[in-house]
Amino acid sequence: MYTKDELAIIVLDSMLGLEYKHKINILAAVKRPSDLFDKEAAGRVAFSVIGENKANTVASAFNDDYAGFILEKCEKRGTKVITKISEGYPSEYVNVFMPPLCLYCNGDERLLSKDKKFAIVGSRKCSPEMLALTTDFAAEISSAGGIIVTGSAGGADSAAIKGALDSGSVISVVAGGIDHVYPEFNRRLIEKVENSALVISEQPPEYEVKPWLFPMRNRLIAGLSKGVLITGGKLDSGARHTATFALDDGKEVFAFPYPPRSAIGALCNSLIKNSGAALCDDVNDILSFLGLERKEEEKTELEGDELSVFKLIKEGVEDADAILEKTGMKMFELAPVLTSLELQGLIVKLSGNSYKAV
Amino acid sequence: MVSKAKSVVLYGLDGILVEVETDVAKGEEKFDIVGLPDTAVKESKDRVRSAIKNTSGTFPYTSITVNLAPADVKKEGANLDLPIAVALLKALNNKLIRDVGSTVIVGELSLEGALRPVSGILPITLFAKKQGFKNILLPAENAKEASLVDGINILAAEDLKKVIAYLSGEEIAPYPFSEFTADTDVEYPNDLKYVKGQYAVKRALEVAVSGGHNMLMIGAPGSGKTMLAKCIPSIIPDMTFEEALETTAIHSVYGSLDKREGVVRMRPFVTPHHTATNIALVGGGQSVKPGLISLAHNGVLYLDEMPEYTRQTLECLRQPLEDRVITVSRAKGNVKYPADFMLVTSMNPCPCGNYGSKVLECRCSESQIRKYRAKISGPLLDRIDIQVHVDNVEYDKLVSKEQEESSAVVRRRVNKARLVQRERFKNDGILCNAQMGEKELAKYCVLSENDEKLLKRSFEALGMSARARSRILKVARTIADLDYSENIGRKHLLEAIGYRNSGFEN
Structure with missing residues (x-):
């Protein structure tokens, strides 16, 4: 159940036609948010903040019926609302630029108050091998106890979600209202996150997604996390906003390295070169930054062909043809070895017939 | 006088036995074909007329009716030229004493009386053999194709002249049955x-x-x-x-x-x-x-x-x-x-x-x-x-x-x-591993307990759908066959998992 104060904020936040600064000013003008339910006081405050035109409309919204109507809409999809003054409002957001008045949560909202949140973001279009790495990193971090914060788009976001979903430690921050799944093709994945982890938004559930909401959303991703990993993107990729927000807040930014002149990773390289982002080529970089330890799996000792092939891949001989050449094996001998290593989680298959040691 | 000849037309790959009946009567000169002929069959009267005229010198001025039985099946193609000609010749000339009751006749005629090859000879010959015919009379160019079928005499003729000779009692040596051999020593352009x-x-x-x-x-x-x-x-x-x-x-x-x-x-x-x-x-x-x-x-x-x-x-x-x-x-x-x-x-x-x-x-x-x-x-x-x-x-x-x-x-x-x-698979009615159904999978693709566990683990690790299981097993069976292994071993299974159809993730 929500307190009267919380209800007042929820009602205030639901007014889509009202600018953020006005909402803040209205709140600042009253002693307690619940005072707004006094029609006369609300009218007075609204008049002083936004002028005659809308004051009446705003003031008349503060009644139990309308509040109940909004809550009912939220409860239909099991959405919980955490207001600025609620218990469980993430402390990270107190200092973020334009702290959200309300957070609309589908899923396990306790994840918000957990420590060691770490953002993984990147372009919607990443190379397949970087996506594989992203998934792998997300899985490692989340299984070690970190919480992955990311968006909801395809590409890097989805890859990060896929990696972290198993341990249920992922927060997907969506740009529009929570009722509007965007992008549509990702509905399944986002629903999975809602069921076993958490999806949040600062917009009221019915608010449709708009292009300018994405940079706004990115401030929330950066704000919630201790650090950010940029997995890839062109120079003008939306991920640059996340990186900039994080850098401005003095947070640690990690980036995957890319070959020179690679357009698809130009953002990462420029972050490393110009903005002091940390080059990240090993998940331990992030784990040690978060103060986490890699969960030790029961390691099986490699032997024979598996050992020699794994060593080669670790040395950077990634192509199946090259491995054959180096070892003198035949493809029918190598194929089972590669799959076995892949199943043991020691290597990942990149695009084509190349492999990378994890 | 009515005389008959037998032929086969194809519907799809199935043969239909056609009986060609001709009746020659005195009266106004005409040449009619009845019994649902399509255009190519209808036109055959002109080819038959010219072929007979150019082979034997004359074509009688009589009333000719050709019936193609069964009358309710549409007949297509030109392979009824020859049986029509044969039936007609027999009706016109009682010196042609050969009994063609157990002979299937197919072939297209040219205007000068030569026999042109027709398509579908193999299924026609197979059908004729199945129906118990002893001979098949066909254009020489089709003989090789027909000779794949054993147990029926292939009588090949180059032209109508030879057919007339056959009808009047001369023998045609049956075309020898040719054993099938697969092509092995071919130089392929792409190797x-x-x-x-x-x-x-x-x-x-x-x-x-x-x-x-x-x-x-x-x-x-x-x-x-x-x-x-x-x-x-x-x-x-x-x-x-x-x-x-x-x-x-x-x-x-x-x-x-x-x-x-x-x-x-x-x-x-x-x-x-x-x-x-x-x-x-x-x-x-x-x-x-x-x-x-x-x-x-x-x-x-x-x-x-x-x-x-x-x-x-x-x-x-x-x-x-x-x-x-x-x-x-x-x-x-x-x-x-x-x-x-x-x-x-x-x-x-x-x-x-x-x-x-x-x-x-x-x-x-x-x-x-x-x-x-x-x-x-x-x-x-x-x-x-x-x-x-x-x-x-x-x-x-x-x-x-x-x-x-x-x-x-x-x-x-x-x-x-x-x-x-x-x-x-000789008793299962299939030819290769890809054709295996659930029944054969259970019979021939048994995994050891450990491998079964490995497969289950890999499904979880690689996020495969359960439907991938039968695909992987089939491929593993083939890899084991390439290795002459009776059972699917771990390495076969592992390689097969590597070929998994991962859909298009990412």
């Missing part, structure tokens, strides 16, 4: 020895061909997908006689059979262009002809650049891939054509082709890539057992002088693996 590197893909090809598995190759433009696909005929297993008969019958009906060769010895490799219509692919049209997928029966259907085909065209393939036969239904009736082909397809990773490339930049947006891949539906992907990526080959490797394994060597292995399968 695996010309493909440098690409060992992973070559191996996948070998496995796919050995077990008849459908296969998808994904690779950037210029990576050699088409070249690899073109090598398939050079490693494909030899055809058995039964397979060759089935395939020849279809090609014969389609009219694409090499008449001098008379039989399809090599497994067909059919590459329809992506503008091919659905009908061209599955069969149909006025005379319900077989489509390209039936031409690829017992062979390979190669779809290059699969997403370029219309979605509808691709979906047409689903049912034949499942049932290995296509039923073409028209108002006239249903025709069943066998369509048991191995589907080999290739596609780019994205519309521009550079997605995933280490060197080149991909210019496609995420949604473009998604749309491109969405053209290939899940159910179709479900029927593809082996998915493999084709990498660009580095320049140095391309020019290296190193000797690569030749197709002939691979083909030998493939043949042996096929032999193993044929032996195993």
Whole structure:
């Protein structure tokens, strides 16, 4: 159940036609948010903040019926609302630029108050091998106890979600209202996150997604996390906003390295070169930054062909043809070895017939 | 006076026995053909008239009626020329004493009386033999094709003159039965020895061909997908006689059979262009002809650049891939054509082709890539057992002088693996591993307890759908066969998992 104060904020936040600064000013003008339910006081405050035109409309919204109507809409999809003054409002957001008045949560909202949140973001279009790495990193971090914060788009976001979903430690921050799944093709994945982890938004559930909401959303991703990993993107990729927000807040930014002149990773390289982002080529970089330890799996000792092939891949001989050449094996001998290593989680298959040691 | 001759017309691959009756009577000069003849049959009276006139010098001025029984079946094609001529000659000339009651007669006539070859001879001969006929009289050029059938006398004639001689009592020596031999020593224009590197893909090809598995190759433009696909005929297993008969019958009906060769010895490799219509692919049209997928029966259907085909065209393939036969239904009736082909397809990773490339930049947006891949539906992907990526080959490797394994060597292995399968399935009514159903899977693809666990683990680790299980087992069975192993071992299973069809994630 929500307190009267919380209800007042929820009602205030639901007014889509009202600018953020006005909402803040209205709140600042009253002693307690619940005072707004006094029609006369609300009218007075609204008049002083936004002028005659809308004051009446705003003031008349503060009644139990309308509040109940909004809550009912939220409860239909099991959405919980955490207001600025609620218990469980993430402390990270107190200092973020334009702290959200309300957070609309589908899923396990306790994840918000957990420590060691770490953002993984990147372009919607990443190379397949970087996506594989992203998934792998997300899985490692989340299984070690970190919480992955990311968006909801395809590409890097989805890859990060896929990696972290198993341990249920992922927060997907969506740009529009929570009722509007965007992008549509990702509905399944986002629903999975809602069921076993958490999806949040600062917009009221019915608010449709708009292009300018994405940079706004990115401030929330950066704000919630201790650090950010940029997995890839062109120079003008939306991920640059996340990186900039994080850098401005003095947070640690990690980036995957890319070959020179690679357009698809130009953002990462420029972050490393110009903005002091940390080059990240090993998940331990992030784990040690978060103060986490890699969960030790029961390691099986490699032997024979598996050992020699794994060593080669670790040395950077990634192509199946090259491995054959180096070892003198035949493809029918190598194929089972590669799959076995892949199943043991020691290597990942990149695009084509190349492999990378994890 | 009425006289009769027997012939066969085809509906699809099925024969229909046609009795040709002619009646010659005094009266006004006329030449009528009744009994639902189509245009080609109707026109045959003019060919018959000229052929007889030019062979024996005269054609009588009498009233001639030809009836084609059964009267309610539409008769098509020109292969009724000869039986009409024979029946007519016998009616006109009582010196032609030969009894043709147990002889099937087919052939097209030219105006000067020469016999032209007709299509569909093999299924006609098979049908004649099944019906208990002793002889088949046909154009000389068709003899070779017909001679694949044992147990029926093949009487080949070059022209009407020889037929008349036969009818008047002379003998024609039966064309000898020719034993079927698969073509083994053919120099193929595309040989695996010309493909440098690409060992992973070559191996996948070998496995796919050995077990008849459908296969998808994904690779950037210029990576050699088409070249690899073109090598398939050079490693494909030899055809058995039964397979060759089935395939020849279809090609014969389609009219694409090499008449001098008379039989399809090599497994067909059919590459329809992506503008091919659905009908061209599955069969149909006025005379319900077989489509390209039936031409690829017992062979390979190669779809290059699969997403370029219309979605509808691709979906047409689903049912034949499942049932290995296509039923073409028209108002006239249903025709069943066998369509048991191995589907080999290739596609780019994205519309521009550079997605995933280490060197080149991909210019496609995420949604473009998604749309491109969405053209290939899940159910179709479900029927593809082996998915493999084709990498660009580095320049140095391309020019290296190193000797690569030749197709002939691979083909030998493939043949042996096929032999193993044929032996195993001889009581199950299937020919290769790809055709296994749940019953055969349970019988022949038993895993040890440990391997079963491994498979389960890999499903979890690699996020595969449960439907992938039977695909992996089938491929593992083939790999074990290539290794002459009675049971599926761990290494076979592991390799098969490597060829899993991972769909298009990311």
